[in-house]
Amino acid sequence: MMAKNKDSRRLFLKRGSMLALAGFTGLDIVFGENMPEGYVPVILEGDDPFKLFNKHKDMSLLNDKPWNMEAQAHLLDDRITPESRIFIRNNGLIPEKADPKKWTLTVDGESVIKAKTYTLDELKSKFKQYTYQLTLECGGNGRSEYDPPAKGNQWTIGAVACASWTGIRLRDLLEDVGIKGDAVYVGYYGADKHLSGDENKVVISRGVPISKAMQDETLIAFAMNGKDIPLVHGYPLRMVAGGWPASTSGKWLNKLVVRNKVHDGPKMEGSSYRVPCESVPPGAKVEDKDMCIIESMPVKSLITYPQSGAMIDENKQLDIRGHAWAGEFEVSSMKYSIDFGATWHKCELEKSANRLAWQHWKAKVRFPKKGYYEVWAKATDSNGVGQPMVVPGWNPKGYLNNACHRIAVKVK
C-alpha cells in the first residue's frame, strides 16, 4: 500500500536499492562502491523511454540498461530516417550532461606529430562543413536468427537507419593536426560511462583504418537531420563512418587517437565486432587469433511498404517499396519474388543521394490467384554479391545477417 506513494517509493529506491539488494542476496556487492552516487537505473524512475528519446511508439525496446531500441521494417519507410525511427545502440550509460561550451576534442596517439585540442566552436568555424546521407547499421542487426543463438541484444531487422549527417571531414581534421607516415588506424573515445560504474573503465573504443578515415564521407558530425544531434545519438559530437558497423561511429566523441597499429581499445578484440577469418560450422569454438575485424557491412535490403500482414482483394496490384544498401559498395540490382525464390522480378532502383546512402526501390506486384504469399526482396551489389535467402554463415557473436527480408500478404 505504501509503495503506491510515489515519493516514498522513490526515496526508498534511491536510499535502499544497493544496500538492500546486498542484504537480500547475502552477496558482497563489489560494484556497489563503484556505482555513481545516487545513480538509479532510469527505468526504475518510471521514465518512458519513448518520450525520453523521442521515439515512435512502435519501436521495440530490447534493453533498458543500457538503452537499446530498434525499429520495425514499416517504420523505416522515409527516404531519410527521422529521429523518432532511428535505432538506439548503447554499450554503456548515456552521459548525463554535455556542455557544448566546454566540450573539446583532442587528437592524440603515436602517429600524430603533436597532440591538438579543439573546442566545438573551433571545429565548426575552422573547417568546411559537409552534409551526407549515411547508412548506419549495427553489426549485430539480425542476430536473433542465428542458430545456435549468439549472445547479446537480439536485434531482428530494425538496427539500421539512414539519416542526414552534417559535420567536418575527419580527413581535414587529421591534416590540420598533422599525422606521421606510419599511421594505421584512428580510434575514438567518448564520454559514456561503463555499466559497472567504474569511472576509469572505457565502455567502447573502436575506430577505422586510415583508408576509411580519409574518405570524403567519414565525418566528425555535430548535426543530424539539420538539428543538433540528439543526446542519445551522441550529442554534441560523434564520428559517422557510413557503410561500416555502426560501432565504428563513436558517440559523445571527446578524443581521437591516431595509432601506428590496429587500434586495441575495448570491443576491438576477442569476438567483439569480429567474425571467423575462415568460415566455421555453426556453434564452433573459434580462437581469438582466428577472428577478423568486420569492415564493410554486407549487401542488404528492406521492404518498408506495405507492413507485413496486408490483405488485398484479388486482381488488385500491390505497390511495394523499400531501401537497399551495400556497405562500402553500391547496390546494382534489386529483385522481388512471390514464390519463395523460384522466380525473381526486377524492381525499379534509384541511385543513392551520395555514396554510402541507402538506395530506394519500388515495384508493382500482381498475384496470380487467391492465397497466402510472401514477398521476398533481394539486393545484389556492384561486385555481383547478393543477399542469401537463408541465414548466412554462423559466427560466434551473430554478426552480418543479411538474409532476404520478407513480408506476408494474403490475397482474398
Next chain:
Amino acid sequence: MKEDKFIRLIERCFNALLAVTIITLMFPFAAYYFICTYEGKVDNEEEVVVEQVMKVDDGITTDDNEILNGVHVNSGLIEDKGYEIVFATCTKCHSAKLVTQNRATREGWESMIRWMQRTQKLWDLGENETLILDYLSKNYAPEKKGRRAALSNIEWYELKD
C-alpha cells in the same frame, strides 16, 4: 436614561466587533499552526513507513515482488528456483532484458559469466554460481531455429489504397 442605553449599546457593539476582529485575526495563525502540525504528522508517518518497507522486504517492495503467470513482473524473469538471486546479481549492472532475450546452454551461460568476470568487473559469484547456472540453463535454453524460421505473429489487416 436614553443616553445610558445608547452608550451600553455602543459598548456591546464594540465588544462584539472586538471579539470578531480578534477571532478573524487569530484564524490564519490557528490555521497555519494546524496545517503545520498536520503536515508534520504526515512526514513522520512516511518516514516510518519507508523504514518499515526497508526492514520488512529487505530490498524489494511488495509491488516489485509481484509474480504474474509465472513471471516476475518487474524484471520479466521466469519465476523458478533461483530467480531472486539472478535478478539481484545480473541487474546490478545491466537490465534483466539482456538475460530474458538470450538463450544458451549451461556452457554458453557459463562462458558469458566468465567473459563478464574477465572484462566487465563481475565479481566471483561463489556458491551462487551453480544456482544461477541451474536457473539460466533450465529456463533460457536454446531452441532449434534452423536455417530460416517461418514468419510468425503476423498481424493481418485490410490494405486500402
